[in-house]
Amino acid sequence: MSSQMLYPIHLNLARLTKSWIRIPPEVFAWNTVIRKHAKSAYPIEAVNAFFRMQRMGVPADNYTYPFVLKACGRCLRVGEGRQVHCLVVKSGFLLDHYVGNTLLSMYGDCGVIRLARMVFDEMPERDVVSWSSMIAACVTWYALLACNEKLKTWTVMICGLSNHGRGEDALSLFIQMEKAGLKPDSISFTGLLCACSHLGLVKEGKEYFDRMVNVYNIEPKLEHYGCMVDLFGRAGMVKESYDIIKSMPKEPNSIILRSFLSACKIHGWDHVDDHFKELLLEIEPSLGANYVLAANMSAMSHQWDDMAKLRVAMKGKGLKKVPGCSWVK
Template sequence: MKEDGIEPDVTTWNTMITSYAQSGQCHKALGFFCQMQQQADILPNVISWTAMIAGYSQNGLHDKALEFFYEMQQVGVRSDSVTISNVLSACAHVASLQKGKEIHGYIVRNSNEFHSSVCSALIAMYSACGNIAGARWVFDRTPETDKHLVLWNAMIAGYSQNGDNSQALELFRDMQIRCGRLDSVTIASVLPACAGLATLKQGKEIHAYAIRNGFVCVVLVQNALIDMYAKCGNIRYARLVFDNMSERDVVSWTVMIAGYGMHGLGEDSVSIFRQMQQAGMKPNLVTFTCLMSACSHTGLLDEGLEYFSSMTRDLQIKPSMEIYACTVDLLGRAGRLDEAQKIIESMPFQPNACLWGALLGACRMHSNIQVGEYAAKQLYKLEPENAANYVLMSNIYAAAGRWYDVAKVRKMMEEAGLKKPPGCSWIEVKNKLHTFVQGEESHPQMDEIDATLDRVAG
């Protein structure tokens, strides 16, 4: 790269590398980076390395981003907070807790730990890797002066993503007191916690806050509201939010399809999907997963099989493990168990427990011992400590009157030290969540509850 005999300086090299990396042309960015390495008087600096790491991470090449970071350390270029934030993002996407901890150690050794952008990236990394305790450790040790909005949002989102919805709501209330202000990301992060706990009252209060503060027109917030209302049992409100959107992205359509599906309204899911196509919005893999699930749960066999075929035929989308599981469930519910087994065995990758579990559940429904035994055998290998698989096979034998086989399965469970996990349910009354676990009577109003149930049953 040379014009009019003028050698480019480091700024020019970095500009070219960054431009190509940000536009997704990482191979061209790498070409310039390699040329820069060959210069006698100019070598890649922290900006050059960071541009490559960010380019790889932002374009889904997370392993390459991590490779570049380690190579950067080997050549002695010291990273800055932007480098660290991008490489932690790569760790989060590949869910590599070990590498994330290594980079956290590097941060501590280089005294960059309490930079707010790095702290939020650490929280996101630990959360994505399922280590919510590690995320909270970082949050609690960040000085109050550095706990900006982004940090609170990352911690709330981390709790929601890991299913710790009560903690997400508790931190949200704490944030309102201590931080003083929220933004659209806060609202979109806490609404899934309301959805997870089915706390409709709390969800409506947050919706009202979003309206008062002008966040309700943000697509990110609207999508979260649709999801919250659907999961809290109010599909009508979910549809109202959807209908009032001035702009919709693929997530908006997908969440509405999923909402109808979870309410057993498969035909409405199909209708929304067709409207999505008519609007010129291209569905993605998650859209098809939700659509196939809706078809499966409502017995729309022909529609489901057609959509399964059209994915690869018309849109060149490769089915995921979840899509195959929905298709197996769809065929299984229709009693076409041999076809379901053939689909599992013809997959381009090894089937997981979810697939065999769907087939075993269908065998229970249709009392098919032969296919059930085959599915159970696979599950015993994949999940030897999952008592539910043994119980399901035992039920299939019991329905057929094969008591000797029932006893044999129970003996297998005893020898493995397995017990069926107790059932659990919860209900919200006057903005308070009450949890009930099978076999436990620890609730303070248990006597009154038992007396009421006896009256209803009698």
């Protein structure tokens, strides 16, 4: 039975009326439109709606900005994001924690670390979310530098040599965060451990993982184990990577399995459980890349029959390799 049926109707009406007086109805309506679009497959529509709202003279409120900024970040529109930033400053909503933090993440998502840092530095107060967002932005930056030589050149050309080592910035941010007396939470640690993984800092990564468990009493989640599997895997310590998966209290997910099997492929390890290969295909049978990876593993251990079977299975499902893409324009 719903709560509406338990209470006299006029009570509900009174509550509704009160909120309708507090918030102008058209602002709420616009917020709803922008929120829906921001989460949709076409976040640009949220940005368009926001500017339409501006043109119609409806004032944005503290809810509007997080929605539209999230959308700007999702479709990588720094230009529009900056315009919204200006409006945020003008309207005084910069002091709102939600608004400030989404602004920071927006710049982080768009890869404009300098502006993210500017917002971060100018914040009157930084909470856990602000620190985690800034750490994440630094990690993303380092991942970009690390993953693609061409992109590295491109980035270095534009931003100058001074921007090297953002992954280290992420680490130093974490240290500053602790010094500032903030208690990092499980998401802060995900960012930190990712930074260690990208930088190849195995010793530090291990220490921070222990610190998370023993000092902060945070129970490691699947993604933390995933970071460790990735950390060891990238560093070529495939055995240690394997041990992490074996010691986990839960079943690994497809991300972890893919990370581990790729490490095996690169660094080589013939004692791979067939189980992992099969498990990956069981968890995520719709991704072509998983079949490619599984076939590679079969080839490594000279299981040619298995490999042929996988090829057939892949074709039968009509799976193709998804072409790679980059969001850098």
